[in-house]
Amino acid sequence: MIRLLIADDQALVRGALAALLQLEDDLEVVAEVARGDEVVDAARESKPDVALLDVEMPGIDGLAAARLLRDAVPTCRVLMVTTFGRPGYLKQAMAAGASGFVVKDTPARQLADAVRRVHSGLRVVDPTLAAESLTQGDSPLTDR
Amino acid sequence: VLLAAAAVWSFRLAWQRQAKLMAAERDLSELAVEEERARIARDLHDILGHSLTVISVKAELAERLFDDDPVRARAELQDLQRLSRDALADVRSTAQGIRGISLPGEIASARMALESAGIEPSLPTVADDVPSRWRELFAWTLREGVTNVIRHSQATRCEVELDPAHIRVSDDGRGPCPDDGSGNGLEGLRQRARLAGATVTTSPGPGDRGFSLTVSVPA
Amino acid sequence: VLLAAAAVWSFRLAWQRQAKLMAAERDLSELAVEEERARIARDLHDILGHSLTVISVKAELAERLFDDDPVRARAELQDLQRLSRDALADVRSTAQGIRGISLPGEIASARMALESAGIEPSLPTVADDVPSRWRELFAWTLREGVTNVIRHSQATRCEVELDPAHIRVSDDGRGPCPDDGSGNGLEGLRQRARLAGATVTTSPGPGDRGFSLTVSVPA
Ligand SMILES: Nc1ncnc2c1ncn2[C@@H]1O[C@H](COP(=O)(O)OP(=O)(O)OP(=O)(O)O)[C@@H](O)[C@H]1O
Ligand SMILES: Nc1ncnc2c1ncn2[C@@H]1O[C@H](COP(=O)(O)OP(=O)(O)OP(=O)(O)O)[C@@H](O)[C@H]1O
Ligand SMILES: [Mg+2]
Ligand SMILES: [Mg+2]
Numbered sequence: 034m035i036r037l038l039i040a041d042d043q044a045l046v047r048g049a050l051a052a053l054l055q056l057e058d059d060l061e062v063v064a065e066v067a068r069g070d071e072v073v074d075a076a077r078e079s080k081p082d083v084a085l086l087d088v089e090m091p092g093i094d095g096l097a098a099a100r101l102l103r104d105a106v107p108t109c110r111v112l113m114v115t116t117f118g119r120p121g122y123l124k125q126a127m128a129a130g131a132s133g134f135v136v137k138d139t140p141a142r143q144l145a146d147a148v149r150r151v152h153s154g155l156r157v158v159d160p161t162l163a164a165e166s167l168t169q170g171d172s173p174l175t176d177r
Numbered sequence: 178v179l180l181a182a183a184a185v186w187s188f189r190l191a192w193q194r195q196a197k198l199m200a201a202e203r204d205l206s207e208l209a210v211e212e213e214r215a216r217i218a219r220d221l222h223d224i225l226g227h228s229l230t231v232i233s234v235k236a237e238l239a240e241r242l243f244d245d246d247p248v249r250a251r252a253e254l255q256d257l258q259r260l261s262r263d264a265l266a267d268v269r270s271t272a273q274g275i276r277g278i279s280l281p282g283e284i285a286s287a288r289m290a291l292e293s294a295g296i297e298p299s300l301p302t303v304a305d306d307v308p309s310r311w312r313e314l315f316a317w318t319l320r321e322g323v324t325n326v327i328r329h330s331q332a333t334r335c336e337v338e339l340d341p342a343h344i345r346v347s348d349d350g351r352g353p354c355p356d357d358g359s360g361n362g363l364e365g366l367r368q369r370a371r372l373a374g375a376t377v378t379t380s381p382g383p384g385d386r387g388f389s390l391t392v393s394v395p396a
Numbered sequence: 397v398l399l400a401a402a403a404v405w406s407f408r409l410a411w412q413r414q415a416k417l418m419a420a421e422r423d424l425s426e427l428a429v430e431e432e433r434a435r436i437a438r439d440l441h442d443i444l445g446h447s448l449t450v451i452s453v454k455a456e457l458a459e460r461l462f463d464d465d466p467v468r469a470r471a472e473l474q475d476l477q478r479l480s481r482d483a484l485a486d487v488r489s490t491a492q493g494i495r496g497i498s499l500p501g502e503i504a505s506a507r508m509a510l511e512s513a514g515i516e517p518s519l520p521t522v523a524d525d526v527p528s529r530w531r532e533l534f535a536w537t538l539r540e541g542v543t544n545v546i547r548h549s550q551a552t553r554c555e556v557e558l559d560p561a562h563i564r565v566s567d568d569g570r571g572p573c574p575d576d577g578s579g580n581g582l583e584g585l586r587q588r589a590r591l592a593g594a595t596v597t598t599s600p601g602p603g604d605r606g607f608s609l610t611v612s613v614p615a
């Protein structure tokens with residue numbers, strides 16, 4: 034069983050994603066939070082194997098949450114999810130120790146697959162998102 | 178001749194300075210309008226992206242639950258209808274600019290307005306779980322609440338909480354002063370709320386500081 | 397002193413001319429930015445207005461078919477997923493300023509949208525004889541025209557005629573109601589047409605019933 038934490042401020046999306054992933058035999062959603070600054074506490078308590086982190090959340094964003102999580106619960110791998118790619122997101126996500134980066138509307142079976150891959154130590158990067166994160170904006174190369 | 182030249186010269190200088198000042202002001206206000214529009218367009222665009230994301234995820238869920246949990250599948254389908262209708266209404270009223278008011282549009286403008294006023298905003302990024310019938314009232318609440326925070330509060334932070342049953346605009350400013358009774362904003366909002374069957378309350382903000390405006394709807 | 401003043405003077409003149417030029421250029425580039433933004437707003441409205449209309453029609457359809465025709469209801473749910481993901485992709489590419497709309501693509505989606513709404517479509521099967529420079533405008537016309545038929549007409553049939561010089565979307569519905577002036581669709585289309593040198597006309601449909609939208613291009 035792969036234990037999952039889902040962090041997303043969009044309650045309807047979070048609920049639907051949790052329900053969809055819960056339908057997979059080998060996945061179990063053990064925690065749901067709506068704010069970036071609740072991720073670490075929830076992870077300490079529920080010991081997830083993989084955390085699905087939305088990028089844009091109140092409190093702290095998903096990228097910052099991923100950084101904190103890496104130190105606080107190093108056994109938990111991170112799969113970032115987002116609606117839009119923005120300049121620098123991908124680079125920051127990888128620098129924050131995330132193992133994957135996909136769009137939120139990824140079909141559930143593919144998303145479940147991404148979770149499994151990340152759990153087994155592989156990297157998963159959505160190609161469209163990668164393109165968006167790299168090409169959108171003025172100068173992605175000088176982006177901090 | 179020299180004197181005349183000097184007079185003309187100094188006159189021109191003054192005139193030029195004035196013209197420059199006016200031009201600079203116009204540029205600044207044009208720039209502000211322009212930036213505001215760009216901002217709002219981008220935020221709106223994001224919020225619509227969010228709506229479409231919920232729609233796609235819920236459609237998938239409805240399909241997966243179809244056989245095993247038909248009751249829940251139907252509920253998802255009803256959500257889908259509401260979500261798509263609301264998103265359509267948002268697109269249309271925003272495309273009309275000032276004539277319409279939409280909840281996502283107001284969230285976007287609130288961010289812009291607060292930041293311009295040097296007040297740190299903490300705003301919801303999504304509005305899709307607010308039922309259709311309350312969206313317009315919540316949008317007006319947001320507009321009046323944030324306008325008041327900017328005009329009266331002297332706050333450094335403004336937080337907006339949003340859930341299906343209430344919206345709250347709070348700040349950490351100086352709180353209400355003895356009301357001179359000249360304002361219409363809150364009274365107008367109370368009337369709107371009454372017509373819709375909702376209630377308006379004002380109180381000190383979080384930690385007993387500042388001001389807090391709440392509109393609650395019946396369960 | 398006079399000479400010096402004259403020198404300064406002519407220098408200032410040159411400088412002013414330069415400044416004016418720069419200001420004009422800046423205005424032009426502001427105008428360009430403005431137009432670009434209007435274009436994006438138009439695209440966003442047209443793309444999402446259409447997609448969201450079809451999505452809400454299909455969500456309703458899926459719910460109504462839920463018990464009596466589960467196979468079809470499921471198919472509608474699959475369409476919903478595809479439509480919302482495609483719309484999301486459109487939103488993403490609009491953000492990047494990339495537009496993609498194709499005439500054959502619009503014919504295909506018009507068929508699907510009309511059928512879902514229970515309106516019998518009569519559509520061209522090919523679009524090959526439309527010159528390239530008009531294809532995008534015709535595609536937008538088809539999209540807005542069909543969206544309007546679904547939303548406003550209460551028609552049972554919708555016909556699209558297409559030839560190298562015009563496209564017409566007509567229906568046999570209730571015809572135009574006293575316009576409440578709240579829509580942006582036709583106005584946006586008029587702007588698109590004007591930019592391309594074409595004209596938009598609306599009139600009653602064939603046999604003086606319903607509604608007809610025509611875009612004609614110069615010979
Ligand atoms: N965030 C706030 N902080 C401090 N005082 C506030 C705040 N919001 C409202 N008030 C007080 O409540 C009064 C009434 O507000 P109201 O919105 O009804 O009127 P107004 O803003 O003064 O005028 P109007 O809204 O008609 O332009 C204000 O004049 C102000 O004294
Ligand atoms: N096929 C039609 N049958 C009947 N009335 C129509 C038809 N097409 C357009 N109309 C009328 O013309 C009006 C203007 O159409 P327009 O496309 O500009 O706006 P809209 O569809 O109401 O809103 P929007 O396109 O911005 O979502 C409509 O509101 C409707 O009253
Ligand atoms: Mg978010
Ligand atoms: Mg006020």
Ligand SMILES: [Mg+2]
Nearest residue numbers: 544579581582
């Ligand atoms: Mg229309």
